[in-house]
Amino acid sequence: MSEDLDEAAVTNAISSFSIANQQQHGLSEQQPSGVQLSRHIVSRSSSSKDITSSFQQAAGWLQTGELVKDELFTLFDAVAALEIMDAKMDSGYLEPGEPLEDYYDVLQPLLPEELIGIMDSLLCLQVAWQIGYPLSQTVFASVFVENILWPEPRTLKEATFRSRGTVAPNLSLCQQILRVYCLLLIKSCDFIYRRISEETYYEEEDFFTQLYNRPLLTVFPSEQISLLAVKLLETLDTDTSIPQVQREAIISRLKVQYCFLDAVQDTLESILEAGKPLWEKLLDQLQPVQDSHKLGKSIPGTISSKLQRRIASSVPPRPVVELSFPSAIEFMKRLCKNGSLLGEITKCDDLSALVMFVSFFQAQHPQPTTYMRCQLQRLILHKFSYLEEPSLSVTGRHKIYEEVTRLVYPDTQLAIAAEADSIGPVDELTRDKQELTAAMHRFAVIVHKPLWIYVRTLTMNRSRTRRMLCHTAIEWDVVQLELEDLDADIRQYTSERPLQEQVEELWEYPLSSWAYDIKLRQLISIHQLSVELEIIHKEELSTTYWTLQWICSVRHGHLQRIALFVKARANKLNRPTRVELEAIQTTLLTLQYHTDHTIAIAALAEGLAVVSTIPRKRNPTKPLPKLYHTLTVLNLLSQPRRAPYSSDSLRHLLRTRPFQHILQPSLPASNQEKALKASFYEDLVKTARQIPHNPPRQNLPAHLKEGLALLDHVDSMIKTARKAWDQVARTDVSIARAEACETAWRADIKNIQKSTIAAGLVSSTVRKWIENGAGEGELDVQVEMGHDAGLYHVFWIVPKVKRKA
Amino acid sequence: MVDTAAGLLGEPLETTDELRYFKYNSTYETIYLPLIRQLISKDLSEPYSIYVYRYFLYQWGDLCFMAFDNEDGLVGVVVSKLEAHRDVPLRGYIAMLAVREEYRGKGIATKLARMTIDAMIEQNADEIALETEVTNLPAMKLYEQLGFLRSKRLHRYYLNGNAAFRFLLLIKEPAAPGHDFFDDDELAEMKHT
Numbered sequence A: 001m002s003e004d005l006d007e008a009a010v011t012n013a014i015s016s017f018s019i020a021n022q023q024q025h026g027l028s029e030q031q032p033s034g035v036q037l038s039r040h041i042v043s044r045s046s047s048s049k050d051i052t053s054s055f056q057q058a059a060g061w062l063q064t065g066e067l068v069k070d071e072l073f074t075l076f077d078a079v080a081a082l083e084i085m086d087a088k089m090d091s092g093y094l095e096p097g098e099p100l101e102d103y104y105d106v107l108q109p110l111l112p113e114e115l116i117g118i119m120d121s122l123l124c125l126q127v128a129w130q131i132g133y134p135l136s137q138t139v140f141a142s143v144f145v146e147n148i149l150w151p152e153p154r155t156l157k158e159a160t161f162r163s164r165g166t167v168a169p170n171l172s173l174c175q176q177i178l179r180v181y182c183l184l185l186i187k188s189c190d191f192i193y194r195r196i197s198e199e200t201y202y203e204e205e206d207f208f209t210q211l212y213n214r215p216l217l218t219v220f221p222s223e224q225i226s227l228l229a230v231k232l233l234e235t236l237d238t239d240t241s242i243p244q245v246q247r248e249a250i251i252s253r254l255k256v257q258y259c260f261l262d263a264v265q266d267t268l269e270s271i272l273e274a275g276k277p278l279w280e281k282l283l284d285q286l287q288p289v290q291d292s293h294k295l296g297k298s299i300p301g302t303i304s305s306k307l308q309r310r311i312a313s314s315v316p317p318r319p320v321v322e323l324s325f326p327s328a329i330e331f332m333k334r335l336c337k338n339g340s341l342l343g344e345i346t347k348c349d350d351l352s353a354l355v356m357f358v359s360f361f362q363a364q365h366p367q368p369t370t371y372m373r374c375q376l377q378r379l380i381l382h383k384f385s386y387l388e389e390p391s392l393s394v395t396g397r398h399k400i401y402e403e404v405t406r407l408v409y410p411d412t413q414l415a416i417a418a419e420a421d422s423i424g425p426v427d428e429l430t431r432d433k434q435e436l437t438a439a440m441h442r443f444a445v446i447v448h449k450p451l452w453i454y455v456r457t458l459t460m461n462r463s464r465t466r467r468m469l470c471h472t473a474i475e476w477d478v479v480q481l482e483l484e485d486l487d488a489d490i491r492q493y494t495s496e497r498p499l500q501e502q503v504e505e506l507w508e509y510p511l512s513s514w515a516y517d518i519k520l521r522q523l524i525s526i527h528q529l530s531v532e533l534e535i536i537h538k539e540e541l542s543t544t545y546w547t548l549q550w551i552c553s554v555r556h557g558h559l560q561r562i563a564l565f566v567k568a569r570a571n572k573l574n575r576p577t578r579v580e581l582e583a584i585q586t587t588l589l590t591l592q593y594h595t596d597h598t599i600a601i602a603a604l605a606e607g608l609a610v611v612s613t614i615p616r617k618r619n620p621t622k623p624l625p626k627l628y629h630t631l632t633v634l635n636l637l638s639q640p641r642r643a644p645y646s647s648d649s650l651r652h653l654l655r656t657r658p659f660q661h662i663l664q665p666s667l668p669a670s671n672q673e674k675a676l677k678a679s680f681y682e683d684l685v686k687t688a689r690q691i692p693h694n695p696p697r698q699n700l701p702a703h704l705k706e707g708l709a710l711l712d713h714v715d716s717m718i719k720t721a722r723k724a725w726d727q728v729a730r731t732d733v734s735i736a737r738a739e740a741c742e743t744a745w746r747a748d749i750k751n752i753q754k755s756t757i758a759a760g761l762v763s764s765t766v767r768k769w770i771e772n773g774a775g776e777g778e779l780d781v782q783v784e785m786g787h788d789a790g791l792y793h794v795f796w797i798v799p800k801v802k803r804k805a
Numbered sequence B: 001m002v003d004t005a006a007g008l009l010g011e012p013l014e015t016t017d018e019l020r021y022f023k024y025n026s027t028y029e030t031i032y033l034p035l036i037r038q039l040i041s042k043d044l045s046e047p048y049s050i051y052v053y054r055y056f057l058y059q060w061g062d063l064c065f066m067a068f069d070n071e072d073g074l075v076g077v078v079v080s081k082l083e084a085h086r087d088v089p090l091r092g093y094i095a096m097l098a099v100r101e102e103y104r105g106k107g108i109a110t111k112l113a114r115m116t117i118d119a120m121i122e123q124n125a126d127e128i129a130l131e132t133e134v135t136n137l138p139a140m141k142l143y144e145q146l147g148f149l150r151s152k153r154l155h156r157y158y159l160n161g162n163a164a165f166r167f168l169l170l171i172k173e174p175a176a177p178g179h180d181f182f183d184d185d186e187l188a189e190m191k192h193t
C-alpha cells in the first residue's frame, strides 16, 4: 500500500538529506573551529597509515567525471552530495565581505509601531510553518524567537531576551509585550507540533517534523504563559504610555495569540464541547488585527535566514518563506472556520454519517491544514474507537451490522445472528444459528480493517486520498470476493431461496452486495477527484465523464438489485413489527437516495461527456474547427490527437491501469469502449434521420441534423440530471446521513445544480447558433474550459462557449 | 573552447538554420558539463551538485541531447535515465529539460524531448515518466502534446511547497494475457512518428 518512492524527487531528497545529516553528524557544532586535529591518530590497538599519495595515484587513473559507485548507489545518494564552494550547497560559503551571521540587538529600544510590525511578521512566519514549511525557514528565522529559545531556558523567567547571554534586567513595556507574544506563539507551535507528530497518520509531504534541537518551551505549562499574557493585558488596559490606537492594535494581537493558544491546547472534551466558542473567539480577534496592520512598521534585520547556520549547520541557509500578511490572516480565518466545524462530528451516529462528514470537511477549498486533519483523525478515533481496535469489540461489530442493515436490510435470520453475536443470544441457539452467528462474526472481522483504512484515506491530503483510493478499491474487491464465499456459505443455514428473474436464478449475496457498493463509491470518488485535481486534461474530460457515467450505471443496476431483494422480503413478512417496518422503510429510502444520487451523477456526466467534445481542437496552428465538424466527429471516433508517441489504446490502458486488478466491475477495454460509443453514435444518426419530419430542421444538411440530435441527447441528459438533483436535494437529511454537515451538503447540491443549468445553457446556445443559419457552416466558436474558466463545482467542468466576433 | 565545443561531437544529428543537435559524449565532460549545469541551474530553485549531473551523464549519457547555436553556445539540453522501476522492466525518466530563455517557443525543447524519447524506445523502454510543477504551463503543454498523461498529483512535492504532476507515457502494452495487441491503425500511427 505504500506510495511510490518518487524516484527523482531530487529536490525532496536534498531536504531529507539535510535532516538526516543534522541528526547524524551535526558537524560544526561538535567540532569547534580552531581546534587542530593531529595529523596521525595513534592508538595501541591500531596503526595508521597516510594513504594520501596512493589515493591520489589511484584517482589519477580515472577520467574526470567517471563515476565510481557500487550497485546500491542511488540517485538519492547522488543528490545528497554537497559541493564545497557553491553558495547554495556549502554552508560555510560566504561572498567576499559577507558576515557569517547577521547581528541584531534584540534589546534595542522598541517603538509601538515597530512592535506591531514585528508581531505581524511573526504571525506570517507562524502561518507559513503551519502551511508546511520547516521551522528553520519560518518561525526559527525570527531573531526574537531564536533569542528566547537559545540557549535553552531552564525556567520561564529565563525565557526572555538576552543580550550576549545575560538576561536583560529590565525590559521596556513594548519589549515585555513582544516577549509574551513570542512565548504564546512558541507555545502554540508546541501544541500543534505535538498534536501532529503524535497523531498516527500524517504524511511526510504534509509537515516537517524537524525541531533542530530547539524544544518549543515544551516543559513550561501553558497556563503560566497565558497568565503572563493576562497580566500584561491588564496593565495595558490602564497604561497610557502607548497611544490609544496603537495600544488597541497591540492588545488585539496579544489576544489573537492568547486565544490561539487556548484553541490549540485542547483536550478532546474541549474540542467537542467548547471547541467552537474558542475558535469563534479567535475569529473575532482577527478582524481588528487585519484592520490595524497599516499601523505597523517593519524593521529590517529581525528576520534572518542566516540563523539557520546555528540550527542546521550542514546545509546552507535557505530563503525565509515570505507569506503576505493578508494571506496569513486569510489562513487564520479559515482555520477558525474549520476548527468550529470539527465539533459537529459528535452528530455522526454511524459510519455512513462519518464518511459523509469527513468527505465534506475535506472538500473545503483550500483543504483544511494538516493540523486540522490530525484533529479530525483524533476525533474519529475518539468517537469511532472500534475502527482501530486490535480485535473488534461487541460495540464495533454492532455498529458494522447496523451499516449493512441500513443498506441491504438482510434476512431476519442474519439480523438475529448479528444480534446474537453483538448483543448476545436471546434464547438458546440452534446449531444453524450458532453457525450463522459465527459467520456474522467473521464478516465483521473481515471488513473491520478495510473500513478503517477507507475512512483514514479520506482524511489525507486530496492528492494522497485519490491515490490511496485506488488501493482501497482493490482491497474492497478482495473483501467482496471473500464475502461472496461467505454469502454462499451461509445459505445452508438460512432458508434463502433464489429469486426467479425470467430464466435466471438470483441469489441475494447480502454481505458482498454491501461491500460492492462501497467499492463502487470509491471508484466514483477517484474519478471525481481526478477532475478536481486537474489530473484529467481538457481533452480527456469527455472520456472521463463517459467512464464516470459507466460506473454510475453499474452502481445504479446494483442498487436496483439490492432493492429487488429488500422489497421481495418485505412483501413476504407477515405481521411485521413496527420496528421491522421502520427499518425496512429506512433501507428503502436509503436505497432511493443513493439511486437518485447515482442517476444524478450519471446523467450530468453523460451530458458533459457529449458537451465537452465541442471544444476539440485539431491543429492549434489553424483556427478552431467549424462547429459542425466537431459535433459530427464528436468524440465517438478515435480522437485525432497530435500525440506522436501515444495512441487511444495506450492512453486508455494508462488511465485504466489502477483498476486493472479489480474484477468487478471490469472497466471496458479500449475496443469495447469504442464499440459502445460507436453504437451510441449509430443510434444518434438513426434519430437524426428521423428529424426531417420536424419542419425547422428539414433543410439542414445531414451533419447539422446529427449535431442537433446530439444536442437533443445532451438536453435529455441534463433534464434527467436536474430532476435527479432536485430529488437528491429533497431527501431527508437523516436519510442522506448529512446531519453533521447539513450546510455543506446543501451548498454542494446547489452548486452542482448550478453546473447542471450551465451545461444546459451551453447546449441551448449552440443549438440556437445552428438553427439560426449556421447552414453555411461558417461558425467559429471560442471555448473556454477548465478550472481557470471559473466553476460552480470542482467535480464538474462545464465549458463556456462564445461565438467568435 | 567556444569554437570547438560542438565540433568535438562530430556530425550533428540534425541541423536547422540556427541550430545543431548532438548527442552528449562523456569523453568531453570537462567541456560540456559546465555548460549544461549553467543552463539548467538558471531555472532551479534548488541546486544539484555535480554528482547529480554525473549520476545521469555517466550512466545514461546516450540519452542526453544538446542543441548548439551557430556561435557554439549551448541553447538546450535534455538529461534522462532508463532502468527498472518496480514491476516495470524499463522505465525511462526525463530528469532535466531546459532551453535558453531567448530561444524558447521555437520547438527546441520538443525536439530534444523527442530525441531522448526515441533513444529510450530504441532501447526498449516500457514507459517514460517525469514530474513538473503544476504551474509550469510550457512544460506541461509540451509533454501533453507528445502524448504524456498526468497520472498523479503529488502534494507539496517540491521544497518551495509547490505540487507536482507525475506524467506518464506508455510505450508498450504490458504483456498481460488476454490483452489485445495494437489495432492496425494504431500500429501505423506509432510507426508514423
Ligand SMILES: CC(C)(COP(=O)(O)OP(=O)(O)OC[C@H]1O[C@@H](n2cnc3c(N)ncnc32)[C@H](O)[C@@H]1OP(=O)(O)O)[C@@H](O)C(=O)NCCC(=O)NCCS
Pocket: A620, B043, B095, B096, B097, B098, B099, B100, B103, B104, B105, B106, B107, B108, B109, B110, B111, B130, B131, B132, B136, B137, B138, B139, B141, B142, B145
Ligand atoms: C519548458 C521549456 C523547456 C520549453 O522549451 P521551448 O523550447 O520553449 O519549448 P517548445 O518550443 O518545444 O514548446 C512546446 C510547447 O509549449 C508551448 N509553450 C512554450 N512556451 C510557453 C509559454 N510560456 N506558455 C505556454 N505555452 C508555452 C509552446 O506553445 C509549444 O506548443 P505549440 O507547439 O502548441 O506551440 C522551457 O520553457 C524551459 O527551459 N523552462 C525552464 C526549465 C523547465 O521548466 N523545464 C521543464 C522541467 S521538466
